[in-house]
Amino acid sequence: MTLQSDRAGQAEHSEPTAPTAFPAPPALPVPPSTQLPAGAHGPAGDAGRIRAVVRDIDPEAAWAVGGPDGPDGPDGPDGPDRVAERAGTEPPVPVPVPAPDGVLDVGGLAAVLALWPVIGILVDAGELSLHTPLTAYGAGGGLPAGTTAHHLLTHGAGPSPARALVGLAERLCGSPLAGFAADRVWGPLGMTRTGFAADGTLHAPVADLARFLSHLLAPADEPVSRAWTAESLRIRTGELVPARGLLWYPAPHGAWSHGEGPAVWVSPRRQRWAALVPTVPSGPLRTAFREAAFA
Template identity: 50%
Template structure:
């Protein structure tokens, strides 16, 4: 019988890629094809929003240092987007501000006194054992991570534990926060369109290829490291069989 592992390996055979699928108990299936291995540091700048900014903002909200619907001008006046813009609007991409993740990163630095990557490293990555997730050196740092570290992160999001990423923050983020607006969004995470209009599979992707998925009700997750964005949809279909995506 052909296993899910075989099907995933067959899909990725023609491209450099590393992948993992798991649940609240840990990694179920994982593999790598080509030059990318499970422990290969991989540039994932597009995932910084969910690996660094999102949990850092969640900590500030949980600690009462930030309110999502309060205009950012109430917190700092060095620079901020148009008057009235809130963290909620930036997290849902509804505020009209350019580079919302950069603005949120600046806000985290202002409120904590530390760069967002340093805050995430202390409060999220190290507690989860994500020892190989870090920005590169140099004037324009880029976030790097490994498949193993991404699996640790997603595994934690499926657990009932309240820290290091606060459980209420995870729950609040993985629900529609944009009403009838299209595209529908949670907080940083975006739902995969499904039949029967259900929204319980969420994703965050890097335009260059890497992507993360989480199904909170089923406590299942998947991660893909690749430089071939076209692989994301067929990979997702195999990792979450029975899902149908009408948008990606």
């Protein structure tokens, strides 16, 4: 797929499309460079401490923590250690989405796993300026005059901003968001089991979350550029409260977070990331896990 720079030939409809009923992306082979390494390579004590915290509150929760080189402490039904053990003895087998074995409902992370990187690709390509009104791109129908992508990215993760941003992204990409994200983001990162189900819910295993988050801290500049990550992980709302970045929120210990049920954190300063997919959303688990991972 290529970006469409000639907007004159785009569809006349200006209403954004809802991020639902996206087809699952086709299964792709996992590039060797993105396969998870065999065995944990971080502090074993940290992994044991985090495992104890999670099991005390939600024993069936899936989670992983790590850095730019990958995960160092997994757990859950499809934790990266288990995937790595399999990868060391046999080629990983792509599993259709949705799948019962370790592929989880991560719908609360759709904005940061699909929309955010695609918007970044558009910005890097010069196809989108965050401070240009959406009407200049033939999008933003029904929104207040002068609304920009920057407004929506810092407004929060509600359904209205998400629908508007999906509509904008699909207009500029010239294709559905699901297909573009699969081709330009998930495929290159080896996230072969990540995709939207027929009902529009995003599914992914923890191993794919680990691949995505590790990339945000790694020196590689594609598919998500370091410039876009740096611009997103800083306060973009001035003195307004709550402070926000671009679909990311500042969290304790120098981390940035996204998600209230399934949740991810990344800290460029500490070169550390964490992912948590609980069986039931829990504020106490979220706080305890974050503290164990970053404090």
